[in-house]
Amino acid sequence: MANKGLAKDQKDLSILVTGGAGFIGSHTCVELIQRGYSVVIVDDLSNSSQIAVDRIRKICGIDADDAQLRFYKQNILDREALYTIFAENDVDAIIHFAGFKAVGESVQKPLEYYWNNIAGTLVLCDVARNHGVKNIVFSSSATVYGEPEFIPITEECPKHDCTNPYGWTKSMLEQVLTDLYVGDNEWNVVLLRYFNPIGAHESGLIGEDPKGIPNNLLPYVAQVAVGKLERVGVFGDDYDTPDGTGVRDYIHVVDLARGHVAALDWMGGKVGTGKALGLGSIEGEAAEDGSRRGVGIFNLGTGKGSSVLDVVHAFEKACGHEIPYQIKPRRAGDVATNYAACYKARTELGWVAEYDLDRMCADSWRWQSMNPDGYATEQ
Numbered sequence: 001m002a003n004k005g006l007a008k009d010q011k012d013l014s015i016l017v018t019g020g021a022g023f024i025g026s027h028t029c030v031e032l033i034q035r036g037y038s039v040v041i042v043d044d045l046s047n048s049s050q051i052a053v054d055r056i057r058k059i060c061g062i063d064a065d066d067a068q069l070r071f072y073k074q075n076i077l078d079r080e081a082l083y084t085i086f087a088e089n090d091v092d093a094i095i096h097f098a099g100f101k102a103v104g105e106s107v108q109k110p111l112e113y114y115w116n117n118i119a120g121t122l123v124l125c126d127v128a129r130n131h132g133v134k135n136i137v138f139s140s141s142a143t144v145y146g147e148p149e150f151i152p153i154t155e156e157c158p159k160h161d162c163t164n165p166y167g168w169t170k171s172m173l174e175q176v177l178t179d180l181y182v183g184d185n186e187w188n189v190v191l192l193r194y195f196n197p198i199g200a201h202e203s204g205l206i207g208e209d210p211k212g213i214p215n216n217l218l219p220y221v222a223q224v225a226v227g228k229l230e231r232v233g234v235f236g237d238d239y240d241t242p243d244g245t246g247v248r249d250y251i252h253v254v255d256l257a258r259g260h261v262a263a264l265d266w267m268g269g270k271v272g273t274g275k276a277l278g279l280g281s282i283e284g285e286a287a288e289d290g291s292r293r294g295v296g297i298f299n300l301g302t303g304k305g306s307s308v309l310d311v312v313h314a315f316e317k318a319c320g321h322e323i324p325y326q327i328k329p330r331r332a333g334d335v336a337t338n339y340a341a342c343y344k345a346r347t348e349l350g351w352v353a354e355y356d357l358d359r360m361c362a363d364s365w366r367w368q369s370m371n372p373d374g375y376a377t378e379q
């Protein structure tokens with residue numbers, strides 16, 4: 001079955017967003033709607049909230065019955081539900097976020113992670129292709145690089161062994177989606193790799209709402225700032241970095257969302273050259289309308305790293321008071337510096353991260369202070 005073309009005006013395209021009520025997904029839905037796309041969210045709300053969907057509508061100024069945004073509380077493992085969704089909506093492309101994502105939990109529950117993340121994606125792709133939809137943006141992770149051979153990491157960097165089942169699901173699914181194109185040259189696949197999304201929408205209406213004690217640095221810092229947690233643990237201050245703490249790649253979630261939207265333009269042949277740049281990229285023969293075919297791989301980030309203490313001090317500036325922290329021993333497996341180069345995204349997607357660390361922390365603080373208990377604040 002032939003694939004659908006994407007060389008159309010945005011108002012004529014419908015995008016299915018799995019995990020669209022989640023942190024990155026909700027911000028991506030806002031960016032899509034504001035650019036004129038129609039959006040279909042599929043999310044089982046296992047790690048998100050219906051309130052996020054309502055707030056997407058509020059930010060975008062659309063009513064609950066506006067067909068530009070439709071929401072289905074479903075799990076992508078449910079084949080019958082997906083068939084109904086594709087039957088009811090003329091979907092053109094998929095942006096795929098849905099999946100379990102806690103690194104530590106994945107070590108404790110590998111079977112659940114492999115089943116949910118991998119089997120769910122297989123069901124999604126099978127149902128999609130049966131409806132002539134072979135355009136997919138996969139929200140992957142820079143964790144697929146493992147311990148990188150060089151810094152900053154470019155798309156030429158080989159993938160290495162991942163350190164946890166969560167990372168392996170991302171790496172394996174990259175291979176699955178690549179193999180889909182190899183087996184059927186109608187597929188149009190983009191794999192997006194990034195490290196640490198932080199920040200929130202400037203309205204303070206949507207943001208990161210982790211369940212329980214946060215696993216990631218910024219939401220932990222935010223909960224210390226709002227008084228929910230006592231202090232931040234800083235693991236190691238003797239690395240070969242300017243202040244001795246680990247340096248990582250942080251990206252504003254709105255910049256990241258815009259990167260996912262930019263990938264759709266690239267897939268439609270509206271920007272870039274489509275050349276196979278980087279390991280794993282494949283340049284296929286474009287469709288008659290100019291829509292691309294093949295596998296595109298892009299790093300998304302700011303192109304520079306920030307240390308743990310950089311983040312703490314930027315958040316102090318945002319919230320207006322000191323953030324208590326405690327230096328602790330290094331964690332096994334942590335490296336001194338890890339960040340990606342994003343030249344390819346700039347030249348091919350026409351995408352550049354706009355927001356700096358101060359803006360990331362200011363927006364995170366606005367979200368956290370307005371919603372101290374996340375979306376549960378409204379309930």
